[in-house]
Amino acid sequence: MKRVVVTGMGAITPIGNSVEEFWNSVKQGTVGIEPITKFDTEEFEVKLAAEVKGFVAKERMDFKSAKRMSPFSQYAICASREAWQQSGLSLEEEEPYRIGVCIGSGIGGLQDMETEGLKLHEKGPSRVKPLLVPMMITNMAAGNVAIDLGLKGKCVNVVTACATGTHSIGEAYRTIQTGDADVMLAGGTEAAITPLGVAGFSSLTALTKCTDKTKASIPFDKDRGGFVIGEGAGVVVLEELEHAKKRGAKILAEVVGYGATCDAYHITSPAENGEGAAKAMELAIREAGAEPKDVDYINAHGTGTHHNDLFETRAIKLALGDAAKDVKVNSTKSMIGHLLGAAGGVEFITCVKSIEEDYIHQTVGTTVPDEECDLDYVLGEGVHQPVHLALTNSLGFGGHNATLAVKKYEA
DSSP states (O other), rough: OEEEEEEEEEEBTTTTTSHHHHHHHHHHOOOOOOEEOOOOOOTOOOEEEEESSSSOOHSSSSSSHTTTTTHHHHHHHHHHHHHHHHHHHOOOGGGGEEEEEEEEEOOOOHHHHHHHHHHHHOOOOGSSOTTTHHHHHHTHHHHHHHHTTOOSSSSEEEOOOOGGGHHHHHHHHHHHHHOOEEEEEEEEEEEOSSHHHHHHHHHHHHOOOOOHHHHHHTTTTTTOOOBBBBBBEEEEEEHHHHHHHTTTOOOEEEEEEEEEEEOSOOOOOOOOOOOOHHHHHHHHHTTTTOGGGGGEEEEOOOOHHHHHHHHHHHHHHHHHGGGGGSSEEOOHHHHOOOOOOOOOOOOOHHHHHHHHHHHHHHOTTSBBTTTTSSSOOSSSSEOOOOSSEEEEEHHHTTEEEEEEEEEEOOO
């Protein structure tokens, strides 16, 4: 199996619209949660979200193209361009059929579904815009990125709800491992802060009703009350090692393991004993040729819901055994909320930056963990320590579990 490395990263997030801006904000403990501005929340119990800020599509891409894309595709395009630029790849020097895309979205163009659904109801079918379908369907992020960059290899999207970004990177990793591509752009994107999106998750009692931004997203805390919906995109360039070395690319980290399982238990709740998520971690660690004691850091799914945080803690203890008490665990969602299908992409980038800088950020806002949430969640301040091997977890509605193992690159 071929070795796979990371050579580029791009991000659009609630705390920065580039990887540099995002990571600087992470190190400062910036919380990107604010009152919702995208619609009137007067009739909603949920008042807060983690919106992308300062993003104007027509300033970042051709106006006509932007107008034909839903925001989730716009975010994916911009994150992909940043990742591509950092990688130093040049299409003139590559075989375009050997470069692919695997970028997913959990929901797709929800704004367009809502606005055109209202038109249909109020004004009739003739008023629905012709581009509704190509704007709303989830595969259009991958398709638009491929068109924008001229990439003609495998172009797919994985949709596994909140595990979408992690599964997308994992499947892209497998694609390169088995020789079906030399390079893959992979990750997730989402833009579902809409009346229907918030109402739906709220009716499911998944969202916090807290109105204090500093206490709204507090994973593992005894007072946690749900997650904060967020939006954005995280995209990385994965590359076959020899291909990267041949062109003199700067290698940021190496992907060394991928575990994917299903709880086969419940459509919204993880398995109570954590066995499904634990097996995904075990598979990733085993493929990495590592042991539980070798894991320095886990970027947890850590949504801030009662079930997720409790059952994920159990999963970590089940997967790592005695080593669980020594591993650093944090949740990036404490700052950026839950980016749904984009979460795994951004959190994978967080792991790579942690490896590059030997720094593990704090879980911001969490102060007193739940009694059974008894791991080291990096409270109070970040930790400077060597990070050789990191795991990132994602759990999605439907019972989907995904874990990626990423480590410092060694020739």
